[in-house]
Amino acid sequence: MERKSTGLRETMYSWVISEISDAERVGVPVRVDGVLYSTRDARVLHQVMEDHYYMKSYVGDEAGKICEIDFDHITEF
Secondary structure, three states, X not given: OHHHHHHHHHHHHHHHHHHHHHHHHHOOOEEEOOXXXXXXXXXXXXXXXXXXXXXXXXXXXXXXXXXXXXXXXXXXX
């Protein structure tokens, strides 16, 4: 059971890093639990995400353009 959980966390971490990388290419900032991260922070981010699962949400401007991506940890799913 623990191995499956560990695999899910690693998959989630890879997903978040991929999302950050894509967002950086188009100039959209990404926050994880309210803290701004970039791909340069991958090692620190891995430690932050170690015991949490995350949900992605978008922040848009008045015109509907995505201006930020947020990942917040979830406690129940």
